Amino acid sequence: MRAVRVVGYHRPLEMDDVPAPEITGPHDVIVKIGGAGVCRTDIHILEGQWAEKSGVQLPYTIGHENAGWVHAVGSAVTNVAEGDKVILHPLMTCGLCRACRSGDDVHCEDNAFPGISTDGGYAEYLRTSARSVVRIDDRLEPSDVAALADAGLTAYHAAAKAARKLRPGDRCVMIGAGGLGHIGIQVLAALSPAEIVVIDRNPEAVKLAESIGAHHGVVADGSQVEQVLQLTGGHGAEQVVDFVGENGSTAEGIAMTRRAGDYHVVGYGENVNVPTIDLISTEINIIGNLVGSYNDLVELMALAAQHKVTLHTAKYPLDRFQDAIDDLSAGQVRGRAILVP
Template sequence: MSTMRAVQVVGYHQKLELAEVPVPEATGPWDVVVRIGGAGVCRTDLHILEGQWAQKSQVRLPYTIGHENAGWVHAVGSAVTNVREGDKVILHPLITCGLCRACRSGDDVHCESSAFPGIDTNGGYAEYLLTSARSVVRIDDSLEPADVAALADAGLTAYHAAAKAARRLTPRDTCVVIGAGGLGHIGIQVLRALSPARLVVVDRNQAALDLATSIGAHHGVLADGSQVESVLDLTGGHGAEVVVDFVGENGSTSEGIAMTRQAGDYHVVGYGENVDVPTIDLISTEKNVIGNLVGSYNDLQDLMALAATGAVTLHTQKYALDDFQQAITDLDNGAVRGRAILVP
């Protein structure tokens, strides 16, 4: 049996460890084994190590993390017809059944019997990954797996939220994006592609704001304590029709709701703290608080169409698989511009 390198969670509040594990095989009819070309490093991976997902995922340790994956098809099961060996693919993060009501509706994120590589089963911080035919999206020849891997989750989540926001935004509206990091910098590009609204980006880091304005944001606001006032000033004192919060911690939720106009939408995408709003404030302003998970398979197809035309580009910092600890440390310290990618 051939083996491969894989980065594994061996215990919560412990460092990740590199291990030699068996290469997965395509034993089931719909199985697809992918040779990983790039795996994104996500803040959720830090939250996993802190044990935040232990109850939700019920995963057994040790296991391999990494839920933003792209590469080349290595092997396929007997029933697979949509891809073949050698195809360049990006992976929808979930392995879904295809048969439940949610899957039939194209809302496969809420599949009743899904697996989530990197969260509750083995993920892509490795040389190979097992997924299913339903989860693979062929990518344009012009794209390289290591350059687009983080579009599988960070990009897909940002696309899902931005597409929901764009449905209500008109040319007279303002959309505030909180956080121009790994998710935010993709969300900004998607909003520019899908929406005519004015885009205002809030971030505590000037370099992130510079990146944001270079990729299409109309205004950058430094989160220095006066960001709520700045947004209110830019919107005639009313607030923005839509706020998309890619941070979701360190006080961003109360600030985001304060920046939202009456009857506006506050989208939570990043997470880490509780949303605390007096009910009287919700009913008197008719503000909507909207949760956003990752996008659907169709969302991923749409996002890859934008990527193929160059409307969305991922800014990446690449690390060798063996340097996984440096990537995790850099992300934790806020030293990554865009998205960190592990390359086996």
């Protein structure tokens, strides 16, 4: 089969012919890929940022946002059958550790991460496990929802956390309306009665945010903190979700957070620097957010089937993988780039 491989760090990806994956265990599921999301993490992988953390042996197939059709199943698989449309939770988990048994499988103690620590979905087929596949509504197409497997799941995880704290009359600020942010806005609009304020430096992204659920759009021009404080009567927002996490957004996000409010970090790239006396005196909570759980993905797909969350995509044939990477690097992708074998 065709597969796009990481052959070395600081080197371009290469297309290769490799053996198709086969069933080797009773809980294995082989998925025919219908769409694979192109994520900024993939760029970080090529830069070598994940080399030490993942410990993956090169060459390997990249791609951790995947959806498609079940092609084959192991002898013990009962939750899906050949031909089912599925989206894949990004982790393959053990089901036996304390985290898995608590429904917190994202912190599984014995996991594999297709596309990062093992072969992923920039290919025609991918092997995963029965615990990782979620059947999707027949009205949904794999290429339309593939990036919800990670970008959408990460955005859902953070937005749902914020929504659980929000009451009518409260406000939530979302920093960034790009690939993750435009999903988080829709999730929060579906789950919460709060007023949503979205900040982005791109005026077109702000317009998109206002069209999908934001009550207020703020173009980041250096005055965004003052604008948010003005919108919130000088108090700041009860919840702030930062999908950027760099270029000064962390300091600005904390400055926009109300006393006893929560600042959620989703994007990453810089340190969070705050005097401890400020944390004590304001009781602001700083909350990290990883990708969501299997149950989060099930809930997100329910919202997608109800058309309450729609992924904006730019689709590329698999052999145009380099164009997709280059366009993402150049900031030319609106929403998420999807490779379609």
